[in-house]
Amino acid sequence: xxxxxxxxxxxxxxxxxxxxxxxxxxxxxxxxxxxxxxxxxxxxxxxxxxxxxxxxxxxxxxxxxxxxxxxxxxxxxxxxxxxxxxxxxxxxxxxxxxxxxxxxxxxxxxxxxxxxxxxxxxxxxxxxxxxxxxxxxxxxxxxxxxxxxxxxxxxxxxxxxxxxxxxxxxxxxxxxxxxxxxxxxxxxxxxxxxxxxxxxxxxxxxxxxxxxxxxxxxxxxxxxxxxxxxxxxxxxxxxxxxxxxxxxxxxxxxxxxxxxxxxxxxxxxxxxxxxxxxxxxxxxxxxxxxxxxxx
Amino acid sequence: xxxxxxxxxxxxxxxxxxxxxxxxxxxxxxxxxxxxxxxxxxxxxxxxxxxxxxxxxxxxxxxxxxxxxxxxxxxxxxxxxxxxxxxxxxxxxxxxxxxxxxxxxxxxxxxxxxxxxxxxxxxxxxxxxxxxxxxxxxxxxxxxxxxxxxxxxxxxxxxxxxxxxxxxxxxxxxxxxxxxxxxxxxxxxxxxxxxxxxxxxxxxxxxxxxxxxxxxxxxxxxxxxxxxxxxxxxxxxxxxxxxxxxxxxxxxxxxxxxxxxxxxxxxxxxxxxxxxxxxxxxxxxxxxxxxxxxxxxxxxxxxxxxxxxxxxxxxxxxxxxxxxxxxxxxxxxxxxxxxxxxxxxxxxxxxx
Numbered sequence: 001x002x003x004x005x006x007x008x009x010x011x012x013x014x015x016x017x018x019x020x021x022x023x024x025x026x027x028x029x030x031x032x033x034x035x036x037x038x039x040x041x042x043x044x045x046x047x048x049x050x051x052x053x054x055x056x057x058x059x060x061x062x063x064x065x066x067x068x069x070x071x072x073x074x075x076x077x078x079x080x081x082x083x084x085x086x087x088x089x090x091x092x093x094x095x096x097x098x099x100x101x102x103x104x105x106x107x108x109x110x111x112x113x114x115x116x117x118x119x120x121x122x123x124x125x126x127x128x129x130x131x132x133x134x135x136x137x138x139x140x141x142x143x144x145x146x147x148x149x150x151x152x153x154x155x156x157x158x159x160x161x162x163x164x165x166x167x168x169x170x171x172x173x174x175x176x177x178x179x180x181x182x183x184x185x186x187x188x189x190x191x192x193x194x195x196x197x198x199x200x201x202x203x204x205x206x207x208x209x210x211x212x213x214x215x216x217x218x219x220x221x222x223x224x225x226x227x228x229x230x231x232x233x234x235x236x237x238x239x240x241x242x243x244x245x246x247x248x249x250x251x252x253x254x255x256x257x258x259x260x261x262x263x264x265x266x267x268x269x270x271x272x273x274x275x276x277x278x279x280x281x282x283x284x285x286x287x288x289x290x291x292x293x294x295x
Numbered sequence: 296x297x298x299x300x301x302x303x304x305x306x307x308x309x310x311x312x313x314x315x316x317x318x319x320x321x322x323x324x325x326x327x328x329x330x331x332x333x334x335x336x337x338x339x340x341x342x343x344x345x346x347x348x349x350x351x352x353x354x355x356x357x358x359x360x361x362x363x364x365x366x367x368x369x370x371x372x373x374x375x376x377x378x379x380x381x382x383x384x385x386x387x388x389x390x391x392x393x394x395x396x397x398x399x400x401x402x403x404x405x406x407x408x409x410x411x412x413x414x415x416x417x418x419x420x421x422x423x424x425x426x427x428x429x430x431x432x433x434x435x436x437x438x439x440x441x442x443x444x445x446x447x448x449x450x451x452x453x454x455x456x457x458x459x460x461x462x463x464x465x466x467x468x469x470x471x472x473x474x475x476x477x478x479x480x481x482x483x484x485x486x487x488x489x490x491x492x493x494x495x496x497x498x499x500x501x502x503x504x505x506x507x508x509x510x511x512x513x514x515x516x517x518x519x520x521x522x523x524x525x526x527x528x529x530x531x532x533x534x535x536x537x538x539x540x541x542x543x544x545x546x547x548x549x550x551x552x553x554x555x556x557x558x559x560x561x562x563x564x565x566x567x568x569x570x571x572x573x574x575x576x577x578x579x580x581x582x583x584x585x586x587x588x589x590x591x592x593x594x595x596x597x598x599x600x601x602x603x604x605x606x607x608x609x610x611x612x613x614x615x616x617x618x619x620x621x622x623x624x625x626x627x628x629x630x631x632x633x634x635x636x637x638x639x640x641x642x643x644x645x646x647x
Contacts, residue, residue, distance in 0.1 A: 054532060075534050086532055092525035094592035095518075103522055104534030106515045117514040 020046040022224035027117035033201045035211040038221035051082040053077030081168030093147035098128035130165045152183035184197035301524025337586035338598040352612035363631030373607040374500035378555040379578040384599045390524040391451040396552045397574030398462030403432040403556035404566045416478035437549015442543030466645035474565045482564035509594030524591025
């Protein structure tokens with residue numbers, strides 16, 4: 001594997017007096033599932049918004065394939081092959097699944113009518129239905145609005161849409177938050193099949209079980225910085241929680257010497273967890289977690 | 296977009312899994328199916344109300360109500376309001392509002408009259424210049440509305456209340472408070488011209504309404520209009536240029552107000568500087584009666600057409616029956632509240 005597909009370095013973002021991100025880093029390799037975890041307010045959603053073009057950073061650098069990029073809009077991120085499933089503002093409830101699927105990239109009729117802006121409803125319905133079925137999202141009808149769908153179906157449509165258009169990366173912000181057990185399993189399967197098709201997935205979630213079930217790697221944000229990185233298979237729940245709460249610090253890039261703005265950070269980092277990095281994701285596998293991998 | 300669900304029964308059998316959400320969906324789907332049917336039926340219901348009104352008045356006064364003369368008058372009176380209401384439909388679907396339409400109508404009429412007077416007011420060229428000036432004036436005001444709403448992030452209610460005052464006040468300043476007369480050739484020409492027995496003003500209004508109805512239902516412009524009103528953040532995240540689109544929608548409403556101003560000049564022969572302060576409310580009432588949701592995301596031009604004609608038919612019918620015309624205001628008010636109540640109830644049922 002060559003360099004990272006997507007890399008963020010020293011991203012800063014404040015909203016008024018609130019520093020959401022204070023020099024956050026993030027790394028994503030080609031074709032992997034990375035979970036981005038952290039406690040509430042750690043800056044996960046802000047980081048995703050910046051990496052998907054919804055917001056611009058105050059400072060810091062975003063690299064794609066090693067080249068610096070600046071996303072002024074969602075459109076530019078999309079052109080770079082990045083799609084996002086947003087936490088709660090994903091779909092237009094009054095529109096049909098197909099209309100949502102093609103929102104912003106509507107298919108127009110061929111010929112003169114198309115040039116006048118006429119929509120090709122049939123083509124969009126067929127394609128949306130195909131893509132949903134391919135990903136195991138079943139829709140009872142494609143002529144009713146999204147508002148009549150269940151939470152699971154809505155999430156299915158949102159995920160299917162992002163996956164269909166993404167060429168490089170899909171960000172998923174809490175894709176399983178509103179879902180039951182069965183639908184959650186579906187979404188996790190979906191994430192795996194997306195990865196297998198060569199598109200990298202960044203999963204943001206609070207659910208540690210989901211994290212351990214699908215992640216190739218895990219990056220932990222705390223108070224607006226990356227504080228730890230783990231390989232997905234061999235991390236324990238205690239390590240994840242420790243990193244999220246600050247009981248354990250690992251990433252030297254995230255902990256640049258001054259701890260003034262962070263009074264409750266412990267002075268010593270856990271040495272046990274250090275030394276794992278991207279180039280050697282499998283070293284330091286203390287526990288065998290085959291069953292996690294097989295899930 | 297608003298096609299009815301085929302049957303709640305098939306929905307129930309096809310609802311996906313046995314998970315908690317599957318259960319919720321199953322329990323919810325008969326209700327959801329019912330509300331869908333009611334939702335899509337709002338135009339149908341309100342259309343039936345209109346038909347019922349027409350039938351009742353025709354039966355009560357067959358010799359004076361159900362005559363082509365009376366009905367044509369009724370349609371001609373409604374034609375100008377229809378233009379305002381169609382623009383308002385787009386605006387309200389984006390979950391906005393445009394209180395300024397009456398002011399823009401008057402202001403556009405005044406600028407058009409000034410320009411026509413300055414250019415002789417008799418030649419065809421002068422009259423054509425008048426319509427261009429009227430529409431351009433409306434367009435500029437509309438762009439101002441849209442820019443303040445989209446980029447200034449000022450609530451549309453405030454923006455358009457402000458431009459209503461500015462345009463009405465501006466029109467009074469330009470005219471010195473005295474109504475200007477429209478050029479005689481315009482008033483006696485376009486104002487009276489008929490084509491196949493129907494006033495040309497009505498034809499213009501019908502053509503504009505048809506085109507905009509098709510664009511709303513069938514074109515990308517319409518799709519984005521619904522998307523913004525339904526969930527503007529989702530629309531933005533999907534790559535819809537929300538701010539630009541909002542400017543276009545308010546510009547369209549302004550453009551139509553400008554055209555309405557010119558047609559109003561032709562029909563009534565005066566600029567009517569003080570006669571249009573409630574046009575906005577009439578247009579909003581028509582749009583809402585026609586089933587467009589004040590919360591945005593839903594509505595049709597067909598509904599708006601019906602919504603324009605219900606108050607018009609009531610007024611006309613009451614006049615012929617000798618009922619005090621004040622009753623029309625009372626009844627329209629009640630219909631308006633009923634329509635919004637229906638919309639609220641429908642949304643509540645949907646969101647559960």
